[in-house]
Amino acid sequence: MSCFMCKGDLENKNTTFMVELDNCIIIIIKNVPSQVCKQCGEVSYSNEVAKQLERLVNSVRNAITEITVINYTEKVA
Numbered sequence: 001m002s003c004f005m006c007k008g009d010l011e012n013k014n015t016t017f018m019v020e021l022d023n024c025i026i027i028i029i030k031n032v033p034s035q036v037c038k039q040c041g042e043v044s045y046s047n048e049v050a051k052q053l054e055r056l057v058n059s060v061r062n063a064i065t066e067i068t069v070i071n072y073t074e075k076v077a
């Protein structure tokens, strides 16, 4: 597999995913399995990981007020 931006080589790495929601809530998810381009640094996720990130975000978004840091491996309901 190669980078969709520059066709560079991808390497498997754990990265930190960060999302800012409309109401100034920031969710940081650490240790996310991802592919990082060696050339341009573009980060991509597999479908499975993207779905899990969505689940994690949805599970914490109503429970927090400002900022939260969780691990990718966190158990979600």
Ligand SMILES: [Zn+2]
Residues within 6 Å of the ligand: 003, 004, 005, 006, 007, 008, 037, 038, 039, 040, 041, 042
């Ligand atoms: Zn690239």
